Amino acid sequence: MMHFDSLPDWLKWQESHHPLAIDLGLERAAQIYRVLNPDAIKPLTITVAGTNGKGSCVAFLEAIYTAAGYTVGSYTSPHILKYNERIKINGEPVSDALICAAFDRIEAARQDTSLSYFEFGTLAALDIFWRSNVDIQLLEVGMGGRLDAVNIIDTDAALVSSIHIDHVDWLGATRDIIAIEKAGVFRAHSPAIIGDPHPPETLRQCAIDKNALPYCIGTDFSYHRHASGWDWSAGDQQLINLPDPALKGEHQYRNASSVLMAIQQLNTHIPVTEAAIQSGLKNVYLAGRFQKINLDNGVPLLLDVGHNPEAVSTLANYLRAAFPNRRVHAIFSMMKDKDIAGVIKIMASAVHFWHFVPLTTPRAISTAAVQEIFSQGQITNVSFDYTEFAGAFAAAKNQCQKNDVLLVFGSFFLVSDCLIELEGK
Incomplete structure (x- = not known):
């Protein structure tokens, strides 16, 4: 069994431990997760997939739920400056010591099972979040969705931000095929938020086939910009004169709208006030995006x-x-x-x-x-x-x-x- 005293040493070893840098599949991570967490203790979960916009959606969710007073775990990738950025609680990267302790538990649990660098990180985040008793965990898919390690968790709401051509060697060469991979995060009887304004038909069809509850931007929910801010609506639900998102670009209104739909769908489980939404929109931060x-x-x-x-x-x-x-x-x-x-x-x-x-x-x-x-x-x-x-x-x-x-x-x-x-x- 391997043990390292520092996070850099753990990461250096993980980079060469597994034979493939990218090795999609759920079996390995799921097996170790069952050993780490035999009682399947899981915080309320939102899983975010998509070609572009995943990180922004997680940042919006994190800012809003934190403003509402909840303890929020967020798992994203890749990092920009420090590995710890991948695993945050209430917007703050967790410590080296916390990650190393999780890696020790994973190493003890895995025995002869080889894990990729990404699988180690995903399992560490999940382990840290349930042990920290967070109110909600936000999981960003690394690649695709169906076979991505975060998909070992049955999500309470899934959000697909966009579908474009990327990672064709692993996900396929058309939007229709890629959409099927992204839709792997949908779950029966759970909201499936679709933030792409022109989604492939396969995305919505996958939601229906899985008995998920699809909600599409432009039909089931929408936004409207005006001089003093913007409005959001979904059926008879409305939010008027919201502040412009701190993240810049027209696409961030689509991301924020999709996030608000996810929040609205989980509101009976984890209520959020309009004041928290406004605060989150104004104070959200994400390095490296405009x-x-x-x-x-x-x-x-x-x-x-x-x-x-x-x-x-x-x-x-x-x-x-x-x-x-x-x-x-x-x-x-x-x-x-x-x-x-x-x-x-x-x-x-x-x-x-x-x-x-x-x-x-x-x-x-x-x-x-x-x-x-x-x-x-x-x-x-x-x-x-x-x-x-x-x-x-x-x-x-x-x-x-x-x-x-x-x-x-x-x-x-x-x-x-x-x-x-x-x-x-």
Whole structure:
């Protein structure tokens, strides 16, 4: 049986313990969970799936339920700066000691069963939440839904934020097929909130086939923006003059609306006041999603982890709306399994100059490969002169003139490098 005294040592070992970095399936995690928690003690649970918007939905739920006075556990991935960000109670990352103690219990329980890095983290979060007696746990799906480790928990309400093409090697190449994977989190007789405004028919059909209770944005619930805020309605339920979400972008109204539908559906179990909803909307925070930082030279820095065409389309629209007629200098990198050409094509008209930074993770696109993509797109306003983030950041910042915007986007790893750079300074 393995034991480590520090969280970094645990994580380093977990990264090489399992033969596959991504190994979808429920059997291993479910088996260990039954040993850890034989009485199946489970807090009220909301599971959030989707291609984009999962993290935002969890952040909204966390902020609102915390404002309502409940003890809230939230499990998300990936992290940006510290692993502890993945497991939070009332918005605060739990301690190294708490995670290490959970890993010790998991290690004792697993015997000869091999677990992936993600399965270790998921089991640790579930173990910590029930032992901490949280009132509600919010579980973000890592990939897909049907075979994702968080799906070992029978959720009390499921929310699917959006369906787009991503992770095709694991989830399929069409929205219809991907929707079936996402719908794996739906449960019989439980609310199935669908936040995609144009969902594949397979998503709603899966909910019906599972005897879940589907609620779709635009039909079963909706929102309306106006000069003094926005309104939300679902049948005879209405919330008027809500404050604009602290998370920026039109898509955040859809995410917030879906969250309000989930909250409304669970209101008999865990009541929430309108005051708590307003407070949560105003105070919600999520690093790396249209995160704006004012640099010391007066240039606004915008960070976004968006890494697929749908996410960067939203980013491009936000740049046009929030920074009209301003030159954008982009520091950019992506993972090699993403639609890099599609992302670059969408952002080409929005970016004045590109700075590509190679990342150290094996999954990242190489400089030579991304050079070829830029060349095929006939984009020449790009520099490949950097071996690390600090050099690209210094060059891009120096290149910015008054009224320009500095953008860092394309990867969680890249946003992490940026925040570490800023923290160091």
